[in-house]
Structure formats: structure tokens, C-alpha cells
Amino acid sequence: PLYFHTSLNHPHVVAVVEVVVEGRRPDGTLQTLSCGFGILRIFSHKPESPTSTSQDKRLRLYHGSPRALLHPLLQDPIEQNKHMTLIENCSLQYKLRPHPLLEPVFHLLPENLLVSGLQQIPGLLPAHGESGDALRKPRLQKSLTCYLDDVFFTLYPSLEKFEEELLELVISDRFREAGSxxxxxxxxxxxxxxxxxxxxxxxxxxxxxxxxxxxxxEVALTRSASFSRKVGSSSKASSGNQALVLRSRLRLPEMVRHPAFAIVFQLEYVFNSPSGADGNAASLTSLSSLACMHMVRWAVWNPSLEAVSGRVMLPLQGGIQSNPSHCLVYKVPPASMSSEEVNARDPISVIAFYMLLASSCTFNTRADK
Structure with missing residues (x-):
């Protein structure tokens, strides 16, 4: 069986099923051929009884490719459109029914994703018995809590140069879009x-x-007045080499000892344009509409199955390569645009932190007598 979950619940939301055959060409390459498709009405205007949901149903198949559904001439009800041609004496038998036991594992499965119970789902224990269906009666793997302390980003060649070049890239993009x-x-x-x-x-x-x-x-300046005076005297010289820091401990209670589980870090910048396109000051009500967020770097860490507490340092990624959030990420500045420091050394930006497992935490308690 196939399983899925969705937050959608509307009669116009349908599932499209395509029957495809696979073969090989004379040169050995794989070839697929569509044999027809059907439109499965998942939600109905009328609630069905428990008896009707457990009965087998037949799905009629149509000639052609489901890409035809994107044609502007196909309007609801699609099945009655003159451009749709049924395949005679051809149907697909199916049974659609709710599966309440799947609800506790929704967080492990993205919405609207069809999965088989025979697939290995990271975070689930293997199935009991010979059926091998891990989703029929799913069992969660034991989770563990880990803490990340002393998290900081080091952006090369320096924070000041990195942000300066990032602003130039954002302005360049806005110029291409607006033309001004x-x-x-x-x-x-x-x-x-x-x-x-x-x-x-x-x-x-x-x-x-x-x-x-x-x-x-900024963190150093708020810790103590004496230290701030010391830092303030040399802030101009050292500000270019400073890092971005997280002032609090980070708690992640949903980790599982599985090779597919990873912690994803994304560095995001929020920009605000305080003046309008004509250079005049923008009103306070328009400032929020001018704010925009961009993802500029990311990193992924797969803890080993025998991971213990310790210091971790990861290189930050950028550019057009695929990332877990499927977002566009600002590229690394080209050599012609980068500063002299970047050209003089490898432009490596990193995130560093100290990882602490909950089982490794010790709590000191004292009983007052």
C-alpha cells in the first residue's frame, strides 16, 4: 500500500494517477511510455460511510498524458470535457481509506508525498513480522536531546568585507529587476x-x-563597562575580524541516532531600505513592506552514530548547489569583485559550536539543611 497525509481538504483537490510502462531501447537506455491517466477525487462534497470507504473502486483511464490537464480549455468538471477521451474497457482498481495510526509519524513525512510501507523511513523502527510494512503500525525510534553552545559564524575575509560585498550583490540584483x-x-x-x-x-x-x-x-560591549572601554579603544581595528555569535544555548530535542538525520544551519540576512526609489525618506508604514530576507550561506552536520560531546566546525556553502531548503542562495563573490583579502587566501567561511548530548549533561544539586 501507499501512504500520504495532507492538510488540504477541498473537492477540487485531486490526485492524478498515470500508468507508465518501462522498457529499454536498442542502445540499452531506459525508455518510458505513458499508457493513460486517471483523475482520483480524494475529497467529496458528501461524506462517505465507513462501509463505502473500505470497498474497492475503479478509476477510469483517459488517453494521452496528464500534462493535458494544464491546457486552458480544460475546465471543471474535467471528466465531462469533450477533449478527454476514455480508454475503453480499461480501469484501475483501488481502495482509499483513512489510516489513523499514521498520525504520530506525520513529522517524519512531508505533506502530499506518496510513500510505501516498504521504504526505509528515517526515524522509524523496522516493521514487525514478515509483511515488512513499517507504516501499517509505525514505531518511532527513540529520540535524544542535544544542545549547541557557543555557536558562532566566521565570515572571511572579514565580517565587514563580507557584508560590504553582499550589499553590492543585493543592490546589483535590485538594479536588474527595477532598472533604476x-x-x-x-x-x-x-x-x-x-x-x-x-x-x-x-x-x-x-x-x-x-x-x-x-x-x-556588541556582545563584548554589553558584558561589562570596564571591558567595553578596553574594547572600544581598539574596536575600529578589530571590528573587521569579528564573528557573528548566538548569545543563548540552542536545544534540539528531536535528534535520532540514524545516518540520515542531520542538523541544518542557514545564515539569513534581513535588509531594509530606509528611502524610497526616488531617494526620499520612506514613511514608517512602508518600512515593513521594504524589508526582505535572503539566505546567504548554509551548512549540514551529520553526527556519527557514536557521537559524543565536543567542538564542531563546518564550512559554509553558497551558490547554485542544491540545499535542504530548496532556496536560492547568494553566490560566492567572483574574484573580480572580491576584496584583496579574498584573492590572497581561500574564501572559507565556517560555523563552529560545542555539541552536548543530554545524556552527557550533569546537574549539580544542593540540599540546604
Whole structure:
């Protein structure tokens, strides 16, 4: 059987089933040929009785490819359209029924994804018995909680140069879209964010956490007045080499000891343009509409199955390569645009943190007598 879950519930939401045969060409390459398709009405205007949902049904098949459904002449009800031609004496037998036992494992399966119970789903224990269907009565693997301390990003050649070149890229993109130049000083960095979540290879297990990052110099200036005076005297010289830090401990309670489970880190920048296209100051009500967020770097960490507490350092990725969030990521600046420091050394940006498993945590308690 095939399983899926969805938050959609509307009569116009349908499933399209295509019957395909596979063969090989004389040169050995794989060839697929469509034999027809059917339209499965998952939701109905009328609620069905438990008896009717357990009965076998037949799905009529149509000639052609399901891509025909994208044609503007095909309007609802599609089945009655004159351009749809039924295949005589051809149907697909199926049974559609709810499966409440799947609900506790929804977080491991992305919505609207058809999966087989014979597939290995990261986060589920193997099936009992000979059926091999792990989704008939799914059993969750034991989760563990891990903490990430002292999280910081080091952006090369320096935070100042990195953000300067990033602003130039954003302004260049806006110029291509709008066709009018935008002054470098008209664009500001409103916020730096860390988006982090646990991924099981199919999707994020829970909604990723979003936390604010701050330059380490700002953290140092707020710790003590004496230290701030010391840092302030040399802030101009050291500000270019500072890191972005997370001021709080990060808790991830949904980790599982499975090779497909990974922690995904995404560095995001929120920009705000304080002036309009004509250079005049924007009103306060329009500032929120001018804010925009861009994902600029990302990293993935697969803890080993025997992972223990310790320091971790990961290189940050950027550019057109695929990433777990399927988002566009700003590219690494080309050599012609990069600063002298980038040309002088490899442009490696990293994220570093200290990982602590919950089982490794020790809590000191004291009983007052």
C-alpha cells in the first residue's frame, strides 16, 4: 500500500494517477511510455460511510498524458470535457481509506508525498513480522536531546568585507529587476539570523528555529563597562575580524541516532531600505513592506552514530548547489569583485559550536539543611 497525509481538504483537490510502462531501447537506455491517466477525487462534497470507504473502486483511464490537464480549455468538471477521451474497457482498481495510526509519524513525512510501507523511513523502527510494512503500525525510534553552545559564524575575509560585498550583490540584483540604480547607502542590514532545524533526509522533522545573531563586538560591549572601554579603544581595528555569535544555548530535542538525520544551519540576512526609489525618506508604514530576507550561506552536520560531546566546525556553502531548503542562495563573490583579502587566501567561511548530548549533561544539586 501507499501512504500520504495532507492538510488540504477541498473537492477540487485531486490526485492524478498515470500508468507508465518501462522498457529499454536498442542502445540499452531506459525508455518510458505513458499508457493513460486517471483523475482520483480524494475529497467529496458528501461524506462517505465507513462501509463505502473500505470497498474497492475503479478509476477510469483517459488517453494521452496528464500534462493535458494544464491546457486552458480544460475546465471543471474535467471528466465531462469533450477533449478527454476514455480508454475503453480499461480501469484501475483501488481502495482509499483513512489510516489513523499514521498520525504520530506525520513529522517524519512531508505533506502530499506518496510513500510505501516498504521504504526505509528515517526515524522509524523496522516493521514487525514478515509483511515488512513499517507504516501499517509505525514505531518511532527513540529520540535524544542535544544542545549547541557557543555557536558562532566566521565570515572571511572579514565580517565587514563580507557584508560590504553582499550589499553590492543585493543592490546589483535590485538594479536588474527595477532598472533604476540604488545607492549603496540606501540599503541597510536590519537583522542577521540563524535558522536551524533537524532534517531526516525527507524534510525538516519540526519547523526550524529562527534566532538572532549579533556581532561579537556588541556582545563584548554589553558584558561589562570596564571591558567595553578596553574594547572600544581598539574596536575600529578589530571590528573587521569579528564573528557573528548566538548569545543563548540552542536545544534540539528531536535528534535520532540514524545516518540520515542531520542538523541544518542557514545564515539569513534581513535588509531594509530606509528611502524610497526616488531617494526620499520612506514613511514608517512602508518600512515593513521594504524589508526582505535572503539566505546567504548554509551548512549540514551529520553526527556519527557514536557521537559524543565536543567542538564542531563546518564550512559554509553558497551558490547554485542544491540545499535542504530548496532556496536560492547568494553566490560566492567572483574574484573580480572580491576584496584583496579574498584573492590572497581561500574564501572559507565556517560555523563552529560545542555539541552536548543530554545524556552527557550533569546537574549539580544542593540540599540546604
Amino acid at each position: 540604480p540604488l545607492d549603496v547607502g540606501a540599503l541597510e542590514i536590519l537583522e542577521r539570523r540563524l535558522c536551524v532545524g533537524v532534517h531526516n533526509g525527507l524534510g525538516f522533522v519540526h519547523r526550524p528555529q529562527v534566532l538572532v545573531l549579533v556581532p561579537e563586538l
